[in-house]
Amino acid sequence: MKGLWYTEHQEAGVAISLKAKTKLHEERTDFQFLEVLDTDTFGRMLVLDGAIQTTMKDEFVYHEMISLVALNTHPHPENVLVVGGGDGGAIREIAKHPHVKKATLVEIDPAVIDASKKYFPEISCGLNDPKVEVKVEDGIKHIAESKGKYDVILVDSTDPAGPAVGLFEHGFYQGIFDALKEDGIFVAQTESPFLTENLIRGVFQDFKSIFPIAKLYLAYIPTYPSGMWSFTIGSKKYDPEAVDTAKIPDTNTRYYTPQIHKAAFALPLFVQDLLK
Ligand code: SAM
Structure with missing residues (x-):
């Protein structure tokens, strides 16, 4: 499938993937790795250390x-x-x-x-x-x-x-x-x-x-x-x-x-x- 897919991997051996249009931002802060993506279905999404924190839709x-x-x-x-x-x-x-x-x-x-x-x-x-x-x-x-x-x-x-x-x-x-x-x-x-x-x-x-x-x-x-x-x-x-x-x-x-x-x-x- 075409496009950028963002995948959060869980220790339990489960993953969740969202298709994204683009990555808007990434930085290594003093505490964690911060990313902001623009996903197709859930809108903008905040991710910290690979874990989804929040999306505009839910x-x-x-x-x-x-x-x-x-x-x-x-x-x-x-x-x-x-x-x-x-x-x-x-x-x-x-x-x-x-x-x-x-x-x-x-x-x-x-x-x-x-x-x-x-x-x-x-x-x-x-x-x-x-x-x-x-x-x-x-x-x-x-x-x-x-x-x-x-x-x-x-x-x-x-x-x-x-x-x-x-x-x-x-x-x-x-x-x-x-x-x-x-x-x-x-x-x-x-x-x-x-x-x-x-x-x-x-x-x-x-x-x-x-x-x-x-x-x-x-x-x-x-x-x-x-x-x-x-x-x-x-x-x-x-x-x-x-x-x-x-x-x-x-x-x-x-x-x-x-x-x-x-x-x-x-x-x-x-x-x-x-x-x-
Ligand atoms: N709703 C989110 C989730 O469950 O995925 C959590 C949202 S919020 C972004 C979590 C925040 O907790 C992060 O911004 C993180 O920097 C902050 N945090 C982690 N440890 C902390 C601490 N010891 N004191 C204050 N804030 C902390």
């Missing part, structure tokens, strides 16, 4: 689902932190939320923020919101220095490699518990139930040992390996499944709805088995 699924489940479970999510997420997609969803007064992004690699501003203005637009503060630093350091400060913390990280390894560890999750207020909520992206069973199992047990409420929910993202993606939520007080859906504000979403908020926690049996 980014809304991930960014709405990592943000809005926690924001709409908490009755007053005023002070919100995103660790990672330098593309700005999660921050865009948070900045739209009517209860949020302040959103902080802590991203280790400024090159990701710059590339997103240049090539993905529709995703990075929230970074310019007056409620948003952008800090270029290691999320692990930021969490260690924050105590009882945030209503909601999201870890929108790359896969557990390079600078993101420490973002999947028990000690970091304990630090997040301490950085939250007494009724705070934490969400992390936790990869694919089909390909990273051990990671999901381990992270879930860590969450359960730290947070009174720990649950996993799912969303469907075609450009992430296997398409089925998990998020793990830890909550000190509020049950994400007990939310009063009548109170969920309309923030002009394309995937998330009050019904999907509840349905996302309905897990196939093989995923339930991973959590036992």
Whole structure:
């Protein structure tokens, strides 16, 4: 077949390929190898160290689902932190939320923020919101220095490699518990139930040992390996499944709805088995 094909290879022996018109940008940053391609079907695509981070066509699924489940479970999510997420997609969803007064992004690699501003203005637009503060630093350091400060913390990280390894560890999750207020909520992206069973199992047990409420929910993202993606939520007080859906504000979403908020926690049996 003619044309440029971009292939992400997974350790599990699975690959995903997208046909691209052209490569718009590549650079070796201080932390990772960054590429931007213009794909035929999914539009512009951000890739870090060979792993697809986001595409214009399906980014809304991930960014709405990592943000809005926690924001709409908490009755007053005023002070919100995103660790990672330098593309700005999660921050865009948070900045739209009517209860949020302040959103902080802590991203280790400024090159990701710059590339997103240049090539993905529709995703990075929230970074310019007056409620948003952008800090270029290691999320692990930021969490260690924050105590009882945030209503909601999201870890929108790359896969557990390079600078993101420490973002999947028990000690970091304990630090997040301490950085939250007494009724705070934490969400992390936790990869694919089909390909990273051990990671999901381990992270879930860590969450359960730290947070009174720990649950996993799912969303469907075609450009992430296997398409089925998990998020793990830890909550000190509020049950994400007990939310009063009548109170969920309309923030002009394309995937998330009050019904999907509840349905996302309905897990196939093989995923339930991973959590036992
Ligand atoms: N949605 C994406 C995915 O799951 O493929 C993740 C998006 S976002 C681009 C991930 C970001 O996490 C990257 O920009 C990376 O630089 C950042 N990151 C990795 N380790 C970090 C750390 N220790 N502190 C802060 N940010 C970190």
